[in-house]
Amino acid sequence: MQNYQFLSTLRDSATLNPDEMRTMVTAAMGTGASEFRRAVEQVAQEAESNPSLAVRAGIGFFFLGHPEKAERALAGCKEGVGRFYLACAHYTQGKFEAAAKEFEAAAKAGYQPTESTLRRAGCLRKLGQLEEAEKVIRSTGGEGARLAEYSYQMGCILADRGDTFGAIEYFERAVDMDPHHQRALFALAVQNSRHGDDEEAIQLYERCLSRPPFYLGALLNLGLLYEDRENYSAAQYCFERVLKYDPNNERARLYLKDIEATSGMYYDEDSLKQQQRLEQLLSRPVTDFELSVRSRNCLATMGINSLGDLTRISEQELLSGKNFGETSLTEVRELMRLHNLSLGQFMHEKQREPTFDSRDLSPEDQVKLAMPVSELNLSVRSRKCMTRLGIATIGELVSRTPDELLSAKNFGVTSLNEIRDKLAEMNIKLRND
Structure with a gap:
């Protein structure tokens, strides 16, 4: 969308309603991203002498992927739109209780009351209140059911209850209703990756990242899928983007180090x-x-x-x-x-000797070692490496040494530490660890 006036919309729009917001975010894709960032920074600077612009600056910061700056700019605002995006900033940072309160306040202030109510239900779900969350979702009635957010939230409820196929059906419905619903696209991508359809997962992650705000989880997962296909430059780009938005993100930093190490490992034809x-x-x-x-x-x-x-x-x-x-x-x-x-x-x-005799183990430990390795809920990269190594059970995993795991393609220190942490939760270790 050429020649879009970001500064005029942010600074001068009387309402900054949802339709204006969607148009602005669409224009901020691709070549418009730099102009959008400059407009937000200018509005933030002007807000220092004109506090009435603080809400506009906060909304802009949220879409730029800076929830902390958005929180500071939106703190104490009374407008419904400001409270809605303050809630979004809280949610992004895992502050679900604070987010629930702000979504409720936004609904009471008249800003997209049904959408705000559905978003509040998502906060309750994150707080472990599944029954209450579903009750809130259904309270929106037919008006809520017409929104993509309704289907997304219902899909999350089913996913948390273990109904994977029911969840996928709701997520797909949400994307049919709103092809740009980022959280539904992300959820579908995760499900496709878990079921081995990496091609579809990549496409869904790319769609999820086609407009701001950019989901760091989507960038990380997409980077891992690119890496698994040996598209190291694309993977590196994803991890660098994560660090651009979150310089202290340890996973992205370690994945980037693994990429640098990998680049020297697999090109000796x-x-x-x-x-x-x-x-x-x-x-x-x-x-x-x-x-x-x-x-x-x-x-x-x-x-x-x-x-x-x-x-x-x-x-x-x-x-x-x-x-x-x-x-x-x-x-x-x-x-x-x-x-x-x-x-x-x-x-x-030679075939490794088992480090334990299962006959000497307690029934509880025997059950642990017989569990499928999928029960560890490993990241994409680690799951792929388990498949390459032919490791199906936790018992087979703990019979390996750290060096044996590190010898697998794309298996780096990050994946090793992840597995160590998961096994530690079960009070077991890798061989020779």
Whole structure:
């Protein structure tokens, strides 16, 4: 929207009603973002000598993604619109009780009373008052049901109760009613990511971030999905944007460090090709090679099926096998030498020994270790790494060492610390931790 007069709208509009707000925010997308920021900063400066502009500056700060500045500018305001956006600023920072009070005050002041009531219900839900929240939502009747916010809040209620499919249906309804409903788009993106539809999740996060205010959670999640697809420049951009709005965001800072480390890890094409060739060679079955019948039968009896198996067993262990003698050993040595391999060279990668005997564990601990790793509610990145490593249960996870986890693609210190924290809540640790 070219030549939109942000300064005139913020400073001179008599009402700054919802329609004007939507138009302004739409114009602030893309190339209009810089002009919008300059207009907000100018209005904030003028508000120092003209307090009547403080509400306009506060609203502008909220859409710029600065809820703390919005709170300061809107503190003590009596206008319904000001109290509504003060409530939004409180909510963004997790101050749900204060937000609920301001949404209620905005409704009483006549500013979008139904919308304000529905937003208040969202605060009650965040405070754990699900029954009361649903009661408030339904109290808005047919007028509320015509709003996208109604469907979004009902979807959140169902999600909190574990009804995932019912929640998705409501979120989709909210987006159908308002294609720019950011919180519904975010909720749908999260659900799609959890169900493995990363392509759809990326599109939904991008739509969620197509206009201000920018959700930091959406930026973080989108960055992780970009990173998982090895689109490191896009991931870096997302994490840098988070730090622009929240310089103290530790997760974004650590993810950015992981990106910097990753950028040097996966672009050595020669090493990658060499590793792939080695993996193909190690996977070849011993039956592909000319071995004597005795050697072949002995190896089969010992459960040795591939060249990789031979790199993880010592000569002494082979000789301990029934009917496996020096002649067979010499034959196998020669086979390995022809492929630049040796017996036992990868013995350190032998299947890990369990660090516990489940028979010695209490029934409670056995239940914990049998739980699926999904119960830890890990971030996108960590969940992907668990899948790559073939880790399905918490027992399989705690049998790994930190170094083994860090060797996985895209698994950095941030993910390791996240897993350590989740396991600590269950009073268990990684192996050797």
